[in-house]
Amino acid sequence: MNDRVVIPANPPEAPELDVEPETIRGFARSLRSASAQIDDLGTFVGGSARIGDWQGSDAAAYHQDIAPIGHRADAMSLALRSVHQQADDHADEMDALVEERTDLEQRRGHAMQWISGLWQRSRDLGEDEVPALEADAARCQTACDTLADDVAGWLRRVRASERRMLQTFSRVATVEQVEKKYGGVPDPADEPLSRMPRGGMPEEVRAWWDGLTRDEQLAIISASPGSIGNLDGVPAWARGEANETSLTRDVAAWEMLEFNGSITDDERGWLENARSAQDALADTRSRVDPVTGEPLVSQLYLYDPAAFDGDGRVAVSVGDLDSAQNVSVSVPGLTTEMTSIGGNATNVRDLYEASRSMHPDQTTATLAWIGYDAPSGLDSGRVGFEGAATEGGSRLADTLDGLRASRDDPAHLTVIGHSYGSTTMGHGLTDHDVDVDEAVAIGSPGLGANAADVGDLDVPDGHFFVGRNSDDPVADLGDKGWVNKGDALGAGLGRDPAEDDFGGRRFQAEDVARGGPPDWWVDPTPGVPDTIVWEHSNSLDMHTGYYDPDTESLWNMSQVVTGHTGDEDLMRADHVHDPWYDGPRDPEADADIERPSTRQRVP
Template structure:
């Protein structure tokens, strides 16, 4: 069985290293034999000059060392033979696995790390479009039935490829185990170090992270390690700890930064493989295989672009400094990451912003240089948010020293289309009508919230969840996990917080604005702050002028229609000589007004809630 071996790990193997090691073993064996033979001749020639018991004892002792040295030289030569064989067997197993993965990708499947093959989203969308075109878009029941039949057939093929890929993965594990055993056998029964007069220490096994652990369990494991064990984990397997919720922020940051060159190398290898698949599909004129392979190649290139943006973002000279709290370039259709401006472990107030439709790392994390938004991108907005919150705190006696951290959380795949670079790759807009993407992000976001609370060094940090657009739905679903660590939530430009009517298979659902059931609130999955694990009066919403998304009522009623939610004005306001302008549309809530170099009023409101000063947003007359 493959055990903990994964497809990316096997792809990252470098079998040529065994060949290089075989040459090194050969060199070491040769040098050792030359050295001990020379010393043996010198010692043996001392009989005429170094006599009696002392000389005889010296020569007897050297004979023992000489024999042990020859045993080591023999072992090095056996190791050479084992390493040479390993280069062949491991390389063959790696190539076979890559072939099986390539075949699966060519059939429109995605290959997960454990070898499981799943139907790609593109293939599902293509099937739905084909079925809808054949029976008519308005015949929902027939579409659903035919779609289910088609998915079942595709699942059979996915299962077949899963068997093939996992078999290849098991074969790689066998080759790995065989190489390990052969090399270990080559060096078995060697003279012990203490037989040469040296001391030795027994090795200890470093405990591994808990599988699927909660943030609390993750932290308990980390705290149980010695400093040496922590250093070993961080050095040898940074990918195992960078995304572990509950661990200290500086540990996650260091580990995730270490993964950037590793992930780049893996993605570049995937790019080369997929380029070959695309070329092969083009020669066979298999349009479906070509389309699927091209989509996978485009996604890989998108992740490379996302990774470059993340690297630029975290290496930027920023005050407060930026920390890479999460990095995942393997899951999903685009890169995933979480970047904090400021240290959440020492912060008194932590804001976590979840973006929505059209957001992705490449175009959203640092922004696209929009002249209307001089401090562009979510990280620029985070810096402005912190500055504005800090300014508000400085106006309150005894609170000027409170620290703030603001996090841009891209831990899921927001629907794309029309607002981001991925819209050029494939049609993804329809997914904004489903809760599926938000449901995928809910559990990891809830765990992330809890991890912040576990890792924070204060007694009880004030955590605010900020959800924009489709990200408000993701945030709502995460809060419904009832982690209980979030103190306030602000939803803005929200199409709804969750609906009771379930998604039909690949059939988008938007309740008509003003529809009878929607207006009654019967379709609302969230009817109180308690449903979100929050206290009454700690849920807020904002709706800018001319924001079409906030009137969609796509997932129950939009929160601006809910009387239990505190509604914040977005009208212009001047506070202490600082003007915060009004804004319009769907995208301006957290952005900076180029004319004033301040946040809009909506951003001022966000800063007030984040700072734990809700009265500044709800009743601006109380502001100095």
């Protein structure tokens, strides 16, 4: 060994960072919801707790007594909000520091390998090799010094972040501190809210929102989440944060009433709706992106658990609606209400995962939109009429406008309507000016009375698609025209969009269980008493499997959502044909069923 060459010592290790940023974020969300709850108390005491007709000395005494409570509640709300904000920042900082530590550890690993190599070379070193080894050792020393500096800097940032968090806590640790710091301080949300355009176009809303400071935006999300949670034109991240603040607050409040035994039937229904949204978000976030392995982003784009006489209104995304290159909006149909969001979120999650897996170089966000009062439960009879679809089409058009207005860079936007949801989509596309790139009808009983053919739809030429399983009894309801009108005598909701005269582009969407037994049947076994047998492979499944993984339908929809709409990009299907002399014929009924992988890249 040559002792003339100084080989660097091992560089310092960045200490293990035992932190879960997502847990800190959850804590921050709880603080924000608590802040919103307490802010509501302040508002109540300051406003609605005042009884207009009650005057005189007793009323004055009462109001004098409760005034400090309101004052204190407002201060407490602001204090919690400040801690929430710091906790949120702390979580972001910790995310960055965890990533930085991984990088530092990788560099340390390389340095150790380098040092080990230097030691090996230094054994049995020839005289002529000394200068080269000295030079290499010097370079290694420089790299180790830089790494040591970076580790020290990283450690300083860890401590500084922890210190800021602690300081924020310690500033509001007592009621006195809170009152001193925040008592009488105007809520930073109040003034910007007073300027909010009421009933304005999404573009005006967007301009108002963009004109706010970051602090004002965050203050509104905390203090008045209901004012922007469902407001078209506000970016999805802010709507999601606001709606989750409302959601957490509502669940806490109604669970308290449930615990006390004082919850009303209405409130119990709203609680069930809210929990459904909570579960859908949690389920989505428990999954990871199929390309990056990062947890899935999910935004609560609509939240109104008491809407539509308690059926509720909700929309949950998979992926980031603000930044994704492709955005799709899925509109479900019959039986849909807020408690159905779990199944609908699974559908759009399958669409998201397929789109990402098939085209990993593109980013996508898919939205399960239960934003209208679909026929459901006891009012399912409305499925035979277009009233709910007409009203829903208007709401859908507003949502599409909002998604467009809230972004600078236009997403490739696809709207997908299933079943009665396709009728709703049809009204959105015929009764309103919308700006979508693609539209897809699956399992459609018709797009409504205003859609005689594709020319009536506000969709670019050649970008209206139809997926229809030939065994789907609902898709069979659409009017085929001519003599027989179809198996259901044209009792559907307008023209069958899969028919050749309609002018849409049909893709293969056959169900793998096509041709199976019906939903229930009488056991024909000789000697066995008549028994009604239920089969899982049922006719209704022929109508509900369009989003199932590894199906023609999901594969084709993913191609459309990601903008791969050339004839060679899709599994094209022949149209339903209705000759004048006979009943309609669906050539797909005899076609082979394919099982394309929706988790495989499309080259």
